[in-house]
Amino acid sequence: MIQVSGLTKFYGARRAIDQLNFETHPGEIVGFLGPNGAGKTTTMRILTGYMPASSGVATVAGYDVMKESLEVRKRVGYLPETVPLYTDMTVFGYLKFMADLRHMPNITNAVEEALEKVGLLERAGGYISNLSKGMRQRVGLAQALLHKPEVLILDEPTIGLDPAQIIEVRNIIREVGKERTVLLSTHILTEAQQICDRVLIINKGKIVVEDTTNNLQSNLAGGQQAQLIIRGEAAQLAPSLQKVPGVREVKLTAADSLQFSYESKQDPRPQVARAVLAANFDLLEMRLISLSLEDIFLELTREDAPKEAE
């Protein structure tokens, strides 16, 4: 559905994206992950025909984004990062305007269907200026869904929403993603984890990792981690845990809890439990924790961290 090869974009002398290659398939939700300024928005803007790339080729739904921009734009639904809304229009009026531009038949039905999907049907007659941020985001989403595009490109669709709204929007995306290709950018890793089939991690204009969400977790985890809660000062316990064979790293997470990582092959958990008791502490809890995408992400982008801090 989306095919990108060697895509590069310069802003003046700065290389915003550098030789990007990836593709997405129909019925797939792909998460585009990366820190701010990694090149996510730039890539999306190129894919939607907003601006041309400096070099490289990208096709969306079989059309070249540079040479057949208009054809691409007909087939893509796009929600930019700052939701583009005419605040002086009513919700219905705005969507009708967009439907008109897309030469859609049966506009009233289509608009109502899109509003139904985002749960805003009862606000159709209200002015956009009177809507809350979450509702505006949903109007933007309705605009992107309006013409039932083959490809949906969403730039940070849940940014600035409250938790309840985030869940709502995620559900909508998951629903839509069953039939269509969705490329969504985010820097919230749990979000990618929850809704995406596949993740592209981009940093400084380059794709660092491309894998399914599940694979990513198991491959990169390497070792395992466990969380330990005790009664007493965890800091006093840490040195003796370090000595247990198989334990790689011990990290204090709170006054009474710590985390340790270990090789999955030689499971040292029984020894750890004994060591806790031997040191005269009460063991309240020990549980396995799986490496989150967050940790993976930090690991992958770590080498660049000092530079970013400038």
Next chain:
Amino acid sequence: MRNIWTIAKREFDLYFVSPVAYTIAFLFLFIVGLIFVINIGSLSVSQFGFASAPDIRIVTGPMAFLLLLTTPAITMRLVADEVRMGTMELLLTGPVRDFELIAGKWLGSFLFVLTLIAFSLIFPILMNRLVSPGIDQMHMLSAYLGVILLAAAFLGLGVGISAIFSNQIAAFFSTLVVFIILWWLVGAPANILPIGGEIFRYFDMSAHFYDSFNSGILSLGGVVYYLSLTALGLFLGTISIEIRRWR
């Protein structure tokens, strides 16, 4: 073509919910009306013992000048607002050609100004009743055609210039400066230069209006001139949008 109309309709509707547009409409019609009343009054009671019949120029003359001052305010927000609201990204990633966007913006503002001009018809109608045996209707048509063409050209240039700027104030003043140059300054060398002055006169926006249309003389050259300026403005706007993409 359909997209031009869709965009034009939105712009046109927008003017009727915008306070700026109402202010402009009020000022425009109020000043034209004021000048009309003063002129009618002074012409009917001549101090020199003879009264001359007023003609359409007391309406269309001030209108042309007021268009010069108000059209920059009408066009300044056309592109700047889209940039401010972020909707530019929406239009540029929608299935709309750059030219359709600019032409639609122009058409919307043109329809708004046409509405204002239509309201001003009340003055010739009044004058027709006051003056016996009525006003010269061909002269009126010619002068009004001039005003309409002038409005088209002003708005075309205004849209073109506004597309260069992302800021309303910058768009307003740049447009005004261009208008002042075309209205007053371009024609000036025509009176000084011994030869070649004609070329400068041809580019003088005011000469085309006052010397032909407003004097009741329809000139094909004038029509071509104003339509060319309109086209130039729209072309400039389209190019600016194109450049925006590459920046």
